[in-house]
Amino acid sequence: MATVDSLPSGAVTPASERLSRPLDSIDIPHKRITKICCIGAGYVGGPTCAVIAYKCPHITVTIVDLNQARIDAWNSDDLPIYEPGLDEVVKTVRGKNLFFSTDVDTAIKEADLIFVSVNTPTKKSGVGKGFAADLGYVESATRHIAKVAVSDKIVVEKSTVPCRTAQSMRKILDSNGKPGARFDILSNPEFLAEGTAIRDLFAPDRVLIGSLDTANGRSAAASLADVYGNWVPRKQVITMNLWSSELSKLAANALLAQRISSINALSAICEATGADVDEVSYAVGLDSRIGPKFLKASVGFGGSCFQKDILNLVYLSESLHLPDVAEYWRQVVEMNESQKRRFTQHIISSLFNTLTGKRLAVLGFAFKKDTGDTRESAAITLIKYFRQEQAKIAIYDPKVEESQIWYDLAEPGVVDDVTALKKQVTITSSAYEAAEGADAVVICTEWDEFRDTKLDYEKIYATMNKPAFIFDGRLILNQKKLEKIGFKVECIGRSRLEESFE
Ligand code: NAI
Numbered sequence: 058m059a060t061v062d063s064l065p066s067g068a069v070t071p072a073s074e075r076l077s078r079p080l081d082s083i084d085i086p087h088k089r090i091t092k093i094c095c096i097g098a099g100y101v102g103g104p105t106c107a108v109i110a111y112k113c114p115h116i117t118v119t120i121v122d123l124n125q126a127r128i129d130a131w132n133s134d135d136l137p138i139y140e141p142g143l144d145e146v147v148k149t150v151r152g153k154n155l156f157f158s159t160d161v162d163t164a165i166k167e168a169d170l171i172f173v174s175v176n177t178p179t180k181k182s183g184v185g186k187g188f189a190a191d192l193g194y195v196e197s198a199t200r201h202i203a204k205v206a207v208s209d210k211i212v213v214e215k216s217t218v219p220c221r222t223a224q225s226m227r228k229i230l231d232s233n234g235k236p237g238a239r240f241d242i243l244s245n246p247e248f249l250a251e252g253t254a255i256r257d258l259f260a261p262d263r264v265l266i267g268s269l270d271t272a273n274g275r276s277a278a279a280s281l282a283d284v285y286g287n288w289v290p291r292k293q294v295i296t297m298n299l300w301s302s303e304l305s306k307l308a309a310n311a312l313l314a315q316r317i318s319s320i321n322a323l324s325a326i327c328e329a330t331g332a333d334v335d336e337v338s339y340a341v342g343l344d345s346r347i348g349p350k351f352l353k354a355s356v357g358f359g360g361s362c363f364q365k366d367i368l369n370l371v372y373l374s375e376s377l378h379l380p381d382v383a384e385y386w387r388q389v390v391e392m393n394e395s396q397k398r399r400f401t402q403h404i405i406s407s408l409f410n411t412l413t414g415k416r417l418a419v420l421g422f423a424f425k426k427d428t429g430d431t432r433e434s435a436a437i438t439l440i441k442y443f444r445q446e447q448a449k450i451a452i453y454d455p456k457v458e459e460s461q462i463w464y465d466l467a468e469p470g471v472v473d474d475v476t477a478l479k480k481q482v483t484i485t486s487s488a489y490e491a492a493e494g495a496d497a498v499v500i501c502t503e504w505d506e507f508r509d510t511k512l513d514y515e516k517i518y519a520t521m522n523k524p525a526f527i528f529d530g531r532l533i534l535n536q537k538k539l540e541k542i543g544f545k546v547e548c549i550g551r552s553r554l555e556e557s558f559e
Contacts, residue, residue, distance in 0.1 A: 095120045111155075140427075169280075248261065248262065261293065321392060
C-alpha cells in the first residue's frame with residue numbers, strides 16, 4: 058500500500074525540461090545581434106526596447122514609428138507614456154545606444170533583428186468585426202520590411218497576434234523580399250503589465266521565443282535568446298514552436314482575465330449573502346493550487362489587451378468550428394460588462410433610485426494605477442452610464458491628460474456631443490475639488506493616493522452633500538474608518554447584511 062510519503066506529489070518533470078526546446082540549442086551557430094530596430098513606439102515597443110538598450114550597451118536600438126508626435130515626445134523630457142522607472146531608463150541610454158526616429162527605412166536596412174510591435178486592435182468593420190484582430194498594421198509593417206531590407210533579417214512578432222500569423226508574415230516577406238535577403242520569423246510575445254512594465258522587463262517570469270524547428274529557426278531563436286541572456290537567466294528564456302508561442306500569449310491573457318471575472322462573479326454572490334469577497338479571496342488564495350494573485354474583486358478589468366485578446370480567442374475558436382469553446386471565453390468578457398452594469402445599478406439604488414442632477418466624484422480614469430493608459434478603462438463605461446442617468450460628473454485622475462479624458466468620453470459622430478458633455482462633466486485637478494458638493498465619491502482606479510491613509514476623507518466629507526456616499530469599486534478603503542467619519546460606504550463584494558442572523 059502506498060504510504061503518504063510515497064504518494065505522487067503532483068510534481069511532474071518540469072515543463073522546462075519536457076516542453077521547452079533544450080537550451081543547448083543556444084549553442085548552435087548563430088548570429089550575434091548588434092543592431093535592433095523596433096517598429097512601433099507604443100506602450101510595448103517603447104519600454105521593451107528601451108530596456109534592451111539599457112541592459113545591452115553593445116547593441117544599438119532604434120525605435121521607429123510613423124507617428125511624428127509620438128517620436129518627438131520620446132525624444133523630449135515629457136515621454137508619451139507614464140510608467141514608473143521608464144524615464145530613468147530612457148534618459149540613461151537615449152542618444153547613446155537608444156534612438157527614436159521616424160526614419161523607418163534606415164532603421165530596417167541597418168538592423169539585424171526587427172521587432173514588430175505595432176497595434177493589433179479589434180476589427181471595427183468587415184468580417185470578424187468586434188472580435189477578430191485587425192492585422193492591417195502588422196501586415197503593413199511586414200510589407201515595409203520586405204520592401205526595404207537588402208540583407209538577412211530576423212523578424213520578431215512582438216505584437217499579440219492570432220495563432221499562425223507568422224505564416225502570413227512569412228508569405229508576405231518571401232513574395233516581396235529582395236533576392237538575397239533571407240527572413241527568419243520568431244514569435245516573442247510580451248508579457249509586461251502596464252504600471253509595472255519596467256520591473257517586469259528587468260525581471261520577467263519568463264521570456265518566450267517561438268521558432269520553426271529548423272536549423273535556421275533554431276539559430277534565429279538562439280540569436281534572440283542571446284540578447285535576453287544579457288540580463289535574464291537562461292533557464293527563464295524558453296523556446297518552443299511558433300504556434301504554441303503565439304497561442305500562449307492569448308492563453309495567458311484569457312486565463313488572467315478569467316480569474317478576475319471569476320472573483321467578480323463571486324463578488325455578486327457575496328453582496329447577496331453577507332460574505333466578504335476579500336475574505337473569500339484570501340481563503341481560496343491560500344490554496345497553493347490557486348494562489349493569491351489576481352483575485353481582487355473590482356468594478357471590472359480594462360486595458361488594451363484582456364478584452365481584445367479574449368475576443369480574438371473567441372473568433373479563433375469560432376473559425377475553428379468550436380462554438381462551445383468560443384462561448385466559454387465570451388462569457389469572461391460578458392461577466393466583465395455585467396460587473397460594471399451591476400455596480401452602476403447599485404449606485405443608482407443607493408442614491409434613492411435617481412442620479413438626475415446629482416454630483417458624482419469619479420476618482421480615477423486610467424484603467425489601473427500607475428499608468429496613464431485609459432484604453433477600455435472601466436471608468437469610461439461607468440461615466441457613460443452616469444451620463445445616461447443625467448448625473449453631473451467630476452473626474453480626477455493623477456496621470457491622465459485632460460485632453461485624453463475628453464477624447465475618451467466624446468462619442469464620435471455626434472456633432473454637439475462635446476457641448477452636451479461639457480455641461481455634464483468637469484475635470485478637476487484634485488480629488489478634493491472633485492468631491493466638493495458631491496453626493497457620492499466613486500473609486501474607479503486603485504491609485505495609492507486615493508487610499509484613506511493618503512487622502513483626508515474628513516475634509517472630503519465636510520464638503521459633500523449628505524448623506525455622503527462612497528462607492529469603492531477597487532476595494533482600497535477601510536470601510537469602518539470611513540463609516541466612523543459619517544460616510545455611507547458601499548464596496549464591491551460586501552453587503553450590509555454583515556454577520557447578523559436577522
Ligand atoms: P500602441 O498603439 O501603444 O503602439 C503601437 C504603435 O505602432 C503606434 O505608435 C503606431 O503609430 C505604430 N505603428 C503602427 N503601424 C506602424 C507601421 N507600419 N510603422 C511604424 N509604426 C507603426 O500599442 P501597444 O499597446 O504598444 O501594443 C502593441 C502590441 O503589443 C499589440 O499587439 C498589443 O496587443 C501587444 N501588447 C500590449 C501590451 C500592453 O500592455 N499595452 C502588453 C503586451 C502585449
